[in-house]
Every structure is written in C-alpha cells, then in structure tokens.
Amino acid sequence: MSLWSRIANVFRGDRLSREIDEELQSHIEEATEQGRDPAEARRAFGAALQLREESRDAKLIPWLDSLRADAIFGWRQLKKNKVASAAAILSLALGIGACTGAFRLIDALLLRPLPVAAPEQLYALARQGVGPEGKLETFDGWAYPAFQLMRAAAKDQAELVAISYSDRTDVTYGSDQEFEKAYRQYVSGRMFSSFGLRPALGRLFTESDDVKPGGHPYAVLSYDYWAHRFGKDSKVIGRTFRMDKSLYQIVGVGPESFTGTEPGTTTDIFIPTMMHPGAVRRDSTWIRTLARVKPGVALEPLAVKLGAVSRAFEEDRAKSFTNMPEKEIENYLNQKVLLEPAARGVSDLQSDYRRPLAALAVLVALVLLIACANVANLMTAQAAARAREMALRVSIGAGRARLVQLVLLESAWLALLAAALGAAFAGWSAPLIVSMINPPDNPVHLLLPADWRVLGFGLVLTVAVTLLFGLAPALRASAIKPVSALKGGEDPHARRRLMHALVGLQTAFCFMVLFVAGLFVATFERLSHQPTGFSADRVLTLETVTESPQSPDNWEQVAEHLRGVSGVEKVAIASSALLGGWSWNNFISVNRAPPKGVLAYLLSASPGWIDAMRIPLIAGRDFRAGDTCPGSALVNQTFAKEFFNGENPVGKQFDMVFDEGGGLHFEVVGLVRDVRYRSMREPILPQAYFPFNAVDDKSALRARDYGMLIVRTSVANPLAMGSMLRREVVRARPGFRVTNVRTQTEINESHTLRECLLARLALFFGLVALLLAGVGLYGVLDYSVLQRRREIGIRMALGAQAGDVARRVTVEVFSMVLAGALAGLALGMAAVRYIESLLYQVKATDPAMLALPALAIFAAALLAALPPVIHAVQTDPLTVLRSE
Amino acid sequence: MPKPDSLQGSLDLLVLKILSRQPRLHGYAIMTSIQARSGEVLRVEEGSLYPALHRMEEAGWIRAEWVTKENGRRSRLYELTAQGQKQLAAEESRWAAVTAAINRVLRTV
Numbered sequence: 001m002s003l004w005s006r007i008a009n010v011f012r013g014d015r016l017s018r019e020i021d022e023e024l025q026s027h028i029e030e031a032t033e034q035g036r037d038p039a040e041a042r043r044a045f046g047a048a049l050q051l052r053e054e055s056r057d058a059k060l061i062p063w064l065d066s067l068r069a070d071a072i073f074g075w076r077q078l079k080k081n082k083v084a085s086a087a088a089i090l091s092l093a094l095g096i097g098a099c100t101g102a103f104r105l106i107d108a109l110l111l112r113p114l115p116v117a118a119p120e121q122l123y124a125l126a127r128q129g130v131g132p133e134g135k136l137e138t139f140d141g142w143a144y145p146a147f148q149l150m151r152a153a154a155k156d157q158a159e160l161v162a163i164s165y166s167d168r169t170d171v172t173y174g175s176d177q178e179f180e181k182a183y184r185q186y187v188s189g190r191m192f193s194s195f196g197l198r199p200a201l202g203r204l205f206t207e208s209d210d211v212k213p214g215g216h217p218y219a220v221l222s223y224d225y226w227a228h229r230f231g232k233d234s235k236v237i238g239r240t241f242r243m244d245k246s247l248y249q250i251v252g253v254g255p256e257s258f259t260g261t262e263p264g265t266t267t268d269i270f271i272p273t274m275m276h277p278g279a280v281r282r283d284s285t286w287i288r289t290l291a292r293v294k295p296g297v298a299l300e301p302l303a304v305k306l307g308a309v310s311r312a313f314e315e316d317r318a319k320s321f322t323n324m325p326e327k328e329i330e331n332y333l334n335q336k337v338l339l340e341p342a343a344r345g346v347s348d349l350q351s352d353y354r355r356p357l358a359a360l361a362v363l364v365a366l367v368l369l370i371a372c373a374n375v376a377n378l379m380t381a382q383a384a385a386r387a388r389e390m391a392l393r394v395s396i397g398a399g400r401a402r403l404v405q406l407v408l409l410e411s412a413w414l415a416l417l418a419a420a421l422g423a424a425f426a427g428w429s430a431p432l433i434v435s436m437i438n439p440p441d442n443p444v445h446l447l448l449p450a451d452w453r454v455l456g457f458g459l460v461l462t463v464a465v466t467l468l469f470g471l472a473p474a475l476r477a478s479a480i481k482p483v484s485a486l487k488g489g490e491d492p493h494a495r496r497r498l499m500h501a502l503v504g505l506q507t508a509f510c511f512m513v514l515f516v517a518g519l520f521v522a523t524f525e526r527l528s529h530q531p532t533g534f535s536a537d538r539v540l541t542l543e544t545v546t547e548s549p550q551s552p553d554n555w556e557q558v559a560e561h562l563r564g565v566s567g568v569e570k571v572a573i574a575s576s577a578l579l580g581g582w583s584w585n586n587f588i589s590v591n592r593a594p595p596k597g598v599l600a601y602l603l604s605a606s607p608g609w610i611d612a613m614r615i616p617l618i619a620g621r622d623f624r625a626g627d628t629c630p631g632s633a634l635v636n637q638t639f640a641k642e643f644f645n646g647e648n649p650v651g652k653q654f655d656m657v658f659d660e661g662g663g664l665h666f667e668v669v670g671l672v673r674d675v676r677y678r679s680m681r682e683p684i685l686p687q688a689y690f691p692f693n694a695v696d697d698k699s700a701l702r703a704r705d706y707g708m709l710i711v712r713t714s715v716a717n718p719l720a721m722g723s724m725l726r727r728e729v730v731r732a733r734p735g736f737r738v739t740n741v742r743t744q745t746e747i748n749e750s751h752t753l754r755e756c757l758l759a760r761l762a763l764f765f766g767l768v769a770l771l772l773a774g775v776g777l778y779g780v781l782d783y784s785v786l787q788r789r790r791e792i793g794i795r796m797a798l799g800a801q802a803g804d805v806a807r808r809v810t811v812e813v814f815s816m817v818l819a820g821a822l823a824g825l826a827l828g829m830a831a832v833r834y835i836e837s838l839l840y841q842v843k844a845t846d847p848a849m850l851a852l853p854a855l856a857i858f859a860a861a862l863l864a865a866l867p868p869v870i871h872a873v874q875t876d877p878l879t880v881l882r883s884e
Numbered sequence: 885m886p887k888p889d890s891l892q893g894s895l896d897l898l899v900l901k902i903l904s905r906q907p908r909l910h911g912y913a914i915m916t917s918i919q920a921r922s923g924e925v926l927r928v929e930e931g932s933l934y935p936a937l938h939r940m941e942e943a944g945w946i947r948a949e950w951v952t953k954e955n956g957r958r959s960r961l962y963e964l965t966a967q968g969q970k971q972l973a974a975e976e977s978r979w980a981a982v983t984a985a986i987n988r989v990l991r992t993v
Contacts, residue, residue, distance in 0.1 A: 006942060019960075023911065024934065026959045030912035046931045058939040 009060035010068055020055045024048060066402065067409070074410035081382065085414065088375045091772050092418030095368030096461055097425025098765065102361045103457045104430040108446050109264065109350055109357065112453070113343045115257035117196025118292075123299070124342040125150070125160075125289040125306065129335030132328060132599050138338070140346065141165075141285035144278060146313045150289065153309045157297040161188040162273050162287040166265045168442065170739050171243040176547065177730075179737065182225065182268040184243070185260055186276045186287070192220075192254070194292055201226070202237040202252030209272045213279050216272045219248045223256040225268035245547075246275070259447065261290065261342075264349030264437075266445035282317055290342055299339050307337035322661040324587065325597045349437070349444060356758050359835050363516060363765045366509040368465070370769050373502040374776040375414060376469035381783045383407065383477045384495055391482040403478035411470025412462075419462040436757050438750075472498065496787070499780045500812060504820035507857060510773040511824025512831065514853035515844075517759075517766030519835070522842045522849065524759035528752045533675030533684075534578060535614035536744035538569075540718040541577040542709040542725060543740040549703030552693040554733055559606065561732035562711060567721055570712040572612040573692050575604035577708050579747050583678050588688070589655045589663065590643050598642055601677045601685045602656070604629060606692040610672055612712045620650035620670030628701075629690035630656075630664035637674045639686035656688075666690070680751045681840055709738075718743050758838065774860040777813065781868035785809055792872055793880030802873040809872045810865055817861050821854060828853075895928065895936050896945075897979055900964065900972040903946060907963040911937060914962065937962060945971045 009016050024045060031041040045051060056065075078085040113119040124140055131137035142150075144162065151160040164186035170179040188194075189210030197204060200223050209216045221229075221236065230236045239250050248271065260267030278284035293302065311333060318329050344350070383390070390403060430448050437444045476495070544558070559571045576582040584602045587595035607623040610616075623632060633654075640649040649668040657663035666688070674684040694702040709729070713721055722741040729738050749756075785792070792805055832844035842849065902917050903909060909917065914937075915928050940946050945968035948960050964972070 020934075020938070022958060023960045024930075026910065026957060027912045027930065027934075029957065030910065030959070034912075034916070044930050051931055051934060054935040055938040058935055058942055 003061075006060045007064065010064045013056070013060070013065060013068070016056055016059055017052060020052045021048075024051065067405070070402075070406045070409045071413070073406065074413050077410055078413055084378055084382070087775065088378055088414050089418045089421065091371040091374055091775070092368075092414060092465065093421035093425060094768060095364070095371035095422070096415075096419050096458070096465065097422030097429065098364035099361075099368050099461060100422055100426035100454065100458050101429045101433070102357065102364050104426060104448050104450075104454055105433060105446070106357050106361060107453055107457075108448050110344060110354060112263075114195075114261060114345050115255075119343040120341075121292050121295065122342040123158075123291045123293055123339040124346045125291060126338045126340055127310065127335040128338055130331040132597065139285075140288050140340075142287050142289050143282050143285050143313075144273065144276070144280070144287060145282050146310055147287060147289050149313055150306050150309050154291065154302060154306060157302050157305075158291040158293040159190065159194050160289055160291050161191045161194055162289055163187050163191060163261055164273070164276065164287050166260055166262050166267050169243060170545070171241045171269065173239065173241045176737065179739065182229075182243075183260075183265055184269045184271060185262075185267045186271050186273045188273055189216075195258070197255050197258055199252045200255055201234060202250070204252050204254065205270070205272055210274050213274050216274055217246055217248045218251045218272065220252045220254055220270040221250060222254050222259055222267050222270070224259055224266050226253045229268070243269075248275075259445070261288075261345045262347035262349070263345045264347045264444045264446055266447075282313075288346055290346075291339065293339070303337050303339045306339075310335075310337055320660040322659075324659045325595060328597050349446075352754060353437070355835065355838055356754060359516065359838065360758070360761055360765075362831070363513050363762060366513050367765050367769050367772070369468075370506045370509050370513075370772045370776070372465055372469040373506045374772055374779070375411075376472060377499045377502055377776060377780055377783075379407070379411065379469065379473035380476070380495055380499055381779065383473050384783075384787070386477070387480060390477050390480045394480060395482045400478040403480075404474045407474035407477045408466065408470045411466045411474070415462045415466040415470075418465075419458055423458060433757065433761070436760075437753065496784055496812075499783070500816045503777055503780050503813060504816040504823070506773045506776050507817045507820025507861075508824035508827060510769045511821050511853050511857055512828045513762075513769040514766045514856055515824065515828035515849065516831065516835065517762035518849050518852050519832070519839055519842050519844065520755070520762040521759045522846075523838065523840045524752060524755040526841045527680050527755050528749075530676070530680050532579070532680075532748060533615060533673055534744075536748050538713045538715065538718050539613070539744035540711045540713060540721065540725065541580070541742050541744055541747065542711060542722075542729065542738045543742075544707050544709050544729060544736060544738050546705045546737070547735040549705040550733075550735065551703050552701050554736075555692070555704065555707055556606070558729055558732040558736055559709060562709065562725065562728055565725070565728055567713050567715050568711055568725075569714050570608060570612040570710075572609035572710045573606040574609055574708045574710055575692070575706075577710070577742070577744065577747055578603075578613065579676055579678065579680075579751060580708070580742075581747075581750075586656045586658075588643055588686075589657045591653075592655065595657055598686065600639060600643070600656075601687045603677075603687070603689050604692045604694070605634075605689045609689070609692075609710060610634070610670075612710050613675075615675055616673045618671045618673060619648055620668065622670060623691050627669070627691040627693065629692075629694040630666055631695075632669045632691055633666035634670045634672055634689040635668050636672055636684070636687045638684045639688055640671055642686040654688075680748075710744075755838075755840070770856055770860050773857070774864040777817070777861055778864040778868065781809065781813055781865055782871070784813070785868045785872045788872075789875060789880050792875045793877040796875060797877035797881065805872055805875075806869045809869060813865070814861065817857070821857055824853075825850065894979070895932060896940060897972070897975040898926070898928070899933075899936065899940065900945065900968055900975060903962055903964045904969065904972055908949075908961040909963075910959045910961055940968070943971075944968075 028038065028041045028045075031044075032038045042048075114122070116122070125142065126138050126140040128136065128138045142162070147160065147162045154160055164184075166183050166185045168181050169184050171182045171184075172179045187205070189205040189207045192199075192204035193206065199220075202220075204220055205218070209218060219241070226232060226236060236250055237252065240247050241250070242248075248269075254270065273279055273287065276286065278286045291302075293299065314333055314335075318324075318333060321329055324332075340346075393403060393406075427450065434444055434446045434448065476498075555573055559573055562568055562571045575584070585599040586602060588598075588600045589595045605623070607625060607627070610622055618637070620634075623634065635643075635649055640646060643649075643654060644652055649671055651668065653665065653667045655663040655665050672689075675687070677685050677687055692704075692707070694704075696702055711718070711721075711725060715721060719741070726738045726741065729736050788809070792809070795805060795808075829844055898918050899914055902914055902921070906913075906917065911930075911933060915930070915933055918926055918928050937946070937948075941948055941962075944965060946962050947965050948962050950958050951961055952958050
C-alpha cells in the first residue's frame with residue numbers, strides 16, 4: 001500500500017508540493033496566532049524549498065519522480081524540434097514496423113510451435129537420396145503400407161501418425177449444384193489423442209476410426225471452418241456431406257487452436273486415413289509421417305531402424321521394377337530416413353519461404369540500422385546545440401547518470417512513438433504480404449496473432465533501438481566539461497568524427513540493401529520474361545469433373561458446345577494445364593532398348609490443343625479425331641534431341657515402359673516447339689503428348705471423370721467469362737461440372753509470385769534505405785557547414801574560391817561514403833551465397849549489378865550534398881565575421 | 885528504518901508518544917506539546933519535524949487528515965495507526981534499553 005501510494009504520488013507531484021506548502025503555511029499561521037513573530041516563525045523553517053523537497057522525497061519514489069520529470073522535459077524537447085522529431089520518428093517507425101512485420105511473418109510460419117501437447121517431441125520422417133535428376137533430394141511423402149510397417153517397428157520408441165498433404169477439394173452439403181471448396185487432410189485415428197487435443201464439440205477420431213479401408217465415413221471439422229461455415233451451429237454433428245462420391249458424417253469439431261499441421265494452410269475437414277483410396281496402395285506416396293518420439297529415445301538409432309524397415313519395404317516392391325534402370329533402383333533403395341524436427345509443423349510454404357523471409361529480415365534490419373544512424377546523428381547535432389544547457393546542468397549539480405537518463409529518455413520517446421506507429425504499419429503490412437504469397441483463389445491462411453510474442457519482440461526492439469541511437473549521444477552529453485562548454489569551446493571534431501563514421505556505416509548498409517534488391521529484381525525480371533513457348537493471353541482453363549466417368553465422345557460434345565459460345569475462339573481438352581502444378585512422368589524406351597535414366601514428361605491432349613495453346617507445329621501433323629492413346633504421340637524438340645538424337649522424330653516409335661513391366665507403344669505423328677511444363681527455372685523438359693482419347697487393352701475407349709477444358713477467348717479479360725462458361729458446361733451435358741476456373745496467365749504468374757514478392761519488397765526497402773541515407777547525409781553536411789561558418793567565412797575573406805570551399809566541406813564526408821560503399825560491396829559479396837538459391841540467371845559479379853547501387857548511392861549523395869554546399873559557397877564573409 | 889541511537893529515532897518516539905496521548909494534532913501542536921511536556925527543555929526544529937511526519941506517514945505509523953477550521957483555514961491533523969501503536973511500543977522498549985545501557989556506563993565508570 002505504501003509503495004503504491006508512493007508510485008501514485010509521483011504522478012500528482014504538483015498537488016503533493018501544494019499540500020506540503022499549505023501545511024507549512026498553516027504551521028506559520030498557527031505560530032503567529034500563538035503570538036510568535038511571523039518573520040521569526042518563517043525563519044525557523046530555514047530553506048522552505050529544501051524542506052519541501054525532503055518531504056516530497058519521503059512521500060514518493062525519488063528516482064521515479066526524476067524519471068517523470070525527465071520524460072516531461074524530453075517530450076517538450078521533441079515538441080520544440082517538430083520537423084526533425086517527426087522525420088526521426090517516421091524513419092524509425094518504418095524500420096521498426098518493417099522489422100516487426102517481418103518478425104510476425106517469420107514467427108507465424110517458422111517459429112511458433114503447433115498448439116499440441118509437447119510439440120518438441122514431434123519429428124517428421126523424410127527420405128533423402130539421389131533423385132532421377134542426379135541431385136540430392138529430400139522427400140517426405142510415404143506410402144501407407146510402408147507407414148504401417150514403420151509404425152509397428154517403432155512402437156516402443158515413438159508413436160507414428162500419418163497425415164496427408166492438405167488438399168483443396170469439392171464438398172457439397174446439398175445438391176450437386178452446390179459444391180464448394182474445402183481444405184481436407186486425411187489423418188490417423190490416433191492423431192488427435194497423440195496431439196493431446198480435445199473436441200470443442202462431439203468427438204474426435206480414435207484408433208477404431210482407422211481400421212478398415214473405406215469403412216469409416218466420418219469427418220471432424222476444424223473449429224475455424226465450423227465457425228465460418230456453420231456459424232458455430234451445434235446441430236452440425238450428424239450432418240452429412242458428399243465428397244469424392246462418398247457420403248461422410250460429421251462427428252465432431254476440433255479444438256479452437258488447432259488448424260492442421262501445415263502452417264500456411266488451415267485444414268477445414270479431417271478424414272480418417274482409411275478413407276483414402278491410396279490407403280492400400282504400395283505405389284502411392286500421399287501421406288506425411290509424424291513421429292512423437294518418447295522422451296529419452298536417441299534419434300539416430302531410431303532413424304536407422306525406420307530406414308531398415310523402409311528399405312525392406314521398397315526392396316520387396318523393387319522386385320517388380322523390371323523396366324527401371326539399375327542405377328535408379330540403386331539410388332532409390334539407398335535413400336536414408338531422416339527425422340526432422342516438426343514442432344513447428346511441416347509445410348511447403350515453410351520450405352519455400354524460409355530463405356526469402358530470412359533475406360527480407362536482414363534487409364529490414366539493415367534499414368532499421370540506417371534509420372538508427374540517422375537519429376543518432378540528429379541527436380548528436382542537437383546535443384551540440386544544447387552543450388551550454390548540459391554544462392549549466394552539470395554546474396548546478398546534476399550528476400552524470402542524471403544527464404544520461406535525460407538524453408536517453410528523449411531517445412526513448414522517439415523510439416516509443418516510432419514503435420507505436422511501427423506497430424500500426426506492421427499490423428497493416430504483414431497480412432498484405434501474406435495475401436501476396438498465393439494467387440487470390442487459393443490464399444495462404446497464416447494466423448498472425450498479435451500476442452505477447454509479437455509484443456515482446458516489439459518492446460525488446462524498442463529498447464534496443466533506444467540504446468543503439470541514444471546511448472552514444474547520451475554518454476557524450478554527460479561527459480561534458482562545463483568550463484570549456486560555457487566558454488563555447490570543446491573539440492568540435494570529435495562530434496563530427498562520430499557522425500562521419502555513422503554516414504560510412506549507413507552507406508555500407510544502403511549499398512548492401514540496394515545490391516540485394518537489384519539481384520532480386522533482376523531475378524524476377526528474367527524469370528517472368530522467360531519464354532514459355534505457348535501463348536497464355538486470353539486463355540481460360542476450366543478444371544472439369546464428372547459425376548461418373550464419361551466417354552471421350554461426351555467430353556468432345558462439351559467442348560463442341562463451348563465452341564458455339566460467343567467470345568470463345570478455340571476449345572481443347574487436356575489432362576492438365578501447362579505449368580498448372582500437376583506433373584506426370586515416365587521412362588521411355590526407344591527400339592525396345594532398356595530405358596536410359598531420363599524421365600519424359602507427359603500430358604494428354606485433344607486435337608486442336610496445340611492450336612489453342614499456340615504451340616507451333618514444326619513437323620508432321622496435329623492429332624486427329626481417330627488418334628488414340630496408346631498409338632499416336634506428339635513430342636517436343638527436347639524430347640527429339642534426348643531420345644532421337646535430334647533427328648526428325650516424325651514416324652519414329654517409342655514405348656512408355658512401366659516400372660513393373662509392360663508398357664504402351666507410340667508412333668510420333670508430330671514435332672512441336674518446346675514449351676515449359678512444370679517450372680520457369682529448370683531447363684525445358686523432354687515432353688510427349690498423347691491423345692486425350694485413351695483405349696484399354698481391348699481397344700475400348702476409356703471413360704474419364706476429369707479433364708481440363710482449355711478455352712481461348714476473344715475478350716481481354718477472360719476471367720469475366722468464367723461463370724458464364726461454368727453454366728454452359730452444365731448445360732452442354734448433365735453430369736459435367738467445372739470445379740475451378742483459372743486464367744493461364746495467372747497460372748504462369750504463380751510460378752514467379754515468390755520472386756515478385758521478394759523483388760517488390762526488396763526494391764521498396766532499397767528505396768527507403770536510399771532515402772534515409774540521403775537524408776542522413778544531408779543532415780550531417782548541413783550541420784558541419786553550419787558549424788564551420790566562421791572558418792569558411794575567414795577562408796573566403798582570405799580569397800578562397802567557391803570550388804575550394806565546396807571541396808573542403810564535402811571531402812571528408814564523401815570519402816566516408818566511398819569507404820562505406822566499398823564496405824557494402826564486400827558485405828554484399830559475402831552475403832550473396834546465402835541467397836544464391838533464390839536467384840535466377842543473375843550473378844553477384846555482374847558489373848551491372850554492382851554499378852547500379854553504386855550509381856544510385858552517388859547520385860543520392862550528390863543530391864543530398866547540393867543544398868549544404870550551395871549554402872557554404874554562398875556564405876558572405878562580411879555577415880559571418882560581423883556577427884561574431 | 886532509522887538507526888536506534890540516532891536523534892531521529894528519539895524524535896519519532898516523541899511524536900508517536902504525543903500522538904498516542906492526544907490524537908488529532910497538527911504539526912504546530914505536536915511541536916509545542918513536546919516543548920511543554922519536556923518542561924521547555926526539548927525544542928523540535930520545524931525543519932526536522934515535517935520531513936519526519938511525512939516519512940512516518942508514508943511508513944504507515946501515523947495517518948493525516950485535512951480539516952477545515954471555523955476560520956476557514958485548512959490544517960492537517962495527525963493520529964496514530966495500529967501499526968504506529970506497535971512501533972511506539974518497540975521504540976519505547978528500545979529507548980528504555982538504550983538509556984539503561986547508558987546509565988550503566990555512567991554508573992560504572
């Protein structure tokens with residue numbers, strides 16, 4: 001109670017003083033009434049002010065009181081230099097905000113543990129080995145039967161659970177016309193209890209929900225999905241929905257915090273693994289395996305043990321790999337099992353964005369440091385102007401510590417205001433950046449809570465920043481020698497040296513930021529201008545599914561119907577869109593020879609597909625209506641080079657051979673130009689296209705329930721036709737349904753989203769860094785010209801030329817800029833190897849990459865130096881000397 | 885806490901004792917009361933009385949209250965708290981111990 005009242009008294013100091021004074025006054029009056037001489041009574045008190053201070057100190061906490069007084073003084077000081085303070089706060093806010101924003105992203109994606117019991121015990125199983133492309137690859141997908149064997153083998157050391165990759169699928173709670181999208185994950189029945197999760201409603205899965213393939217048509221909804229789809233309706237339990245032609249019943253809702261195991265995706269619906277058609281297949285890797293390792297179990301032996309089980313499984317499977325090259329089988333079997341920490345979940349977003357986010361974090365930290373250097377210089381310059389005030393304070397008895405406190409509190413004000421502004425900036429920017437990660441129709445769901453972690457980071461950052469830019473000026477101010485300061489002396493060069501060093505540092509950081517930004521922008525530029533080989537303009541892809549498999553004739557009928565729609569130029573059918581994220585590959589054998597270890601990438605397409613995609617035909621012909629798969633094939637130039645030594649392949653034959661023996665026979669009917677199939681970065685892949693019309697062993701046409709309708713329109717914005725084409729597909733033939741509409745342009749751009757994001761953000765921060773460094777340079781030069789006015793005046797009076805004056809004023813600073821740029825260059829070169837994997841066709845040693853930041857910095861330096869130099873040159877010796 | 889042998893210690897003791905006899909006194913009355921009861925021997929300095937009062941108030945031994953007198957002026961009246969009672973007992977016994985010790989020294993030397 002006493003402590004509290006003393007703290008409270010700090011904040012009503014004026015009232016406290018008044019009360020003490022009043023009490024003393026009443027004492028004197030009392031004494032006078034009793035007949036004492038008023039003057040004598042007053043004198044008896046001695047120094048009333050000292051008495052009041054003594055009483056005050058008894059009633060409050062002196063250090064807190066001094067802190068309060070200094071804070072108020074600091075605030076007044078800030079208000080006095082409004083423009084300078086605002087500039088300092090804004091630049092710091094940008095730095096702090098950017099850092100906090102980056103931290104929020106990194107924390108949400110990479111640092112935050114899953115909301116499960118003992119997340120640190122979780123590991124993800126992955127296999128590492130030499131892949132078909134000859135590079136070391138890590139893959140975390142597993143076949144379900146392999147998982148079962150490993151689970152049994154490891155049961156004493158760890159509990160293994162299977163969790164499928166989250167995928168976006170169609171579900172309907174009503175009729176077929178009401179399909180909607182939902183993110184689904186197949187999970188082991190044991191997952192919820194292993195994670196220590198409790199239902200928010202109904203029940204979660206148990207082991208008994210995961211026994212018989214296809215036997216457990218139950219679903220658990222995520223809390224998030226339950227809230228936004230059903231408005232937290234408790235009657236949702238027992239409702240059914242249809243998905244993949246099966247009916248599922250909702251049995252429960254998961255806990256509020258749990259959104260699946262993939263940061264970046266919020267799972268809507270959990271289904272038991274046994275409901276997945278791949279649950280019994282040995283050749284389909286569709287699950288991730290998470291292991292909850294029991295405390296005290298060594299990881300290495302466990303990984304070896306799991307590796308042995310996995311190898312035995314694959315060896316058994318490999319017995320049937322008659323068509324696979326020896327070397328491939330060997331590489332495949334030699335894969336090592338790794339246990340990778342999974343406390344923070346496992347997702348592709350994590351692996352894709354770990355490095356880019358780290359690079360961005362470094363860039364924003366550098367920007368913050370540049371801003372700090374600016375503010376430090378500003379504070380130093382202000383401290384110079386206030387040297388007399390400080391000297392006076394020392395002379396009347398202020399201690400060094402008190403002066404440090406005074407100046408640091410001013411810095412703290414700047415930092416606090418900047419942090420508040422920065423928090424708003426981070427609050428706005430982090431979700432914006434998340435929304436830029438994926439295309440709008442498939443957004444990234446990253447929870448960005450502003451909780452104690454973010455708050456703590458912001459506070460630590462604010463304190464660090466305060467010390468960073470405030471401590472040096474504060475120590476300098478406190479070390480003042482009153483005698484020399486009051487005489488107007490003091491060594492002015494010491495102060496300037498500190499400022500110049502900071503200018504050098506700023507330039508170095510600025511150079512590095514610009515250099516890295518330049519690399520990212522060039523990467524994006526080159527990647528987005530990679531020729532794809534086809535034309536994406538005005539092309540719409542309609543991902544189409546049917547209720548039951550439909551004959552190729554029916555598919556063709558739908559395509560024909562769309563051709564009659566106004567605004568539609570061409571329609572073709574393919575098994576997938578080029579660059580659409582779906583890939584199908586196989587080994588190829590020419591002349592029945594054993595296949596060489598090169599994979600060909602495949603796609604089924606209807607006649608007219610190359611025309612719709614504007615892929616030029618180089619030789620031979622396009623597919624005709626009668627062509628079937630197996631039978632005819634189109635191949636690209638790289639395929640011809642790879643498998644036919646670059647000869648004209650038309651008329652030549654090849655086999656697509658299956659690992660387990662057998663295969664399909666094709667004759668090349670046409671050669672087409674190279675197009676991009678899977679990625680913008682890799683070299684063009686050898687590709688073969690087969691007719692969409694496939695026949696089985698008995699030459700009967702195969703029915704299909706999935707296809708991609710490729711529509712080339714004549715309108716500038718094809719997406720506007722999307723909903724109309726959806727309806728036309730349903731009208732064309734009942735049972736056909738479009739599940740997803742994307743433009744080919746959007747599909748292409750999705751491959752450069754990450755680079756685009758990096759380039760944009762890096763460029764933004766590069767410009768901010770340049771601006772801050774320019775402002776900083778201007779400030780320092782302006783200060784030094786002001787400080788040297790007398791010297792300049794004298795020199796000019798003695799006949800110094802304008803050029804001479806300008807040179808004198810700038811030479812020191814410019815040599816610091818030069819040194820800084822060189823240091824920045826070295827830093828940038830050293831840093832480049834950490835971001836090499838993010839670059840494309842750009843080298844750090846590229847002269848253009850080095851010249852651009854150098855030019856930008858020197859242009860900015862010249863621009864910043866111009867006003868102070870003009871100011872210096874225009875100094876009128878008479879006025880200056882007269883004013884002294 | 886003041887050291888047991890300091891003068892401040894005895895000032896605290898005197899103030900507490902006076903207030904235990906006569907609750908609700910203002911500073912001037914406390915001062916004059918000490919003076920009168922000590923037979924005009926002890927004079928409390930205004931300069932030490934008020935800081936001591938404010939310190940004891942923050943320590944919770946005494947509490948103060950503003951009252952408006954009939955002539956419209958405000959004065960601040962002090963009284964002992966329960967904690968102050970305990971403190972008084974402690975101070976008294978310590979005073980007794982100290983004086984007894986001093987007396988012993990005076991007798992034996």
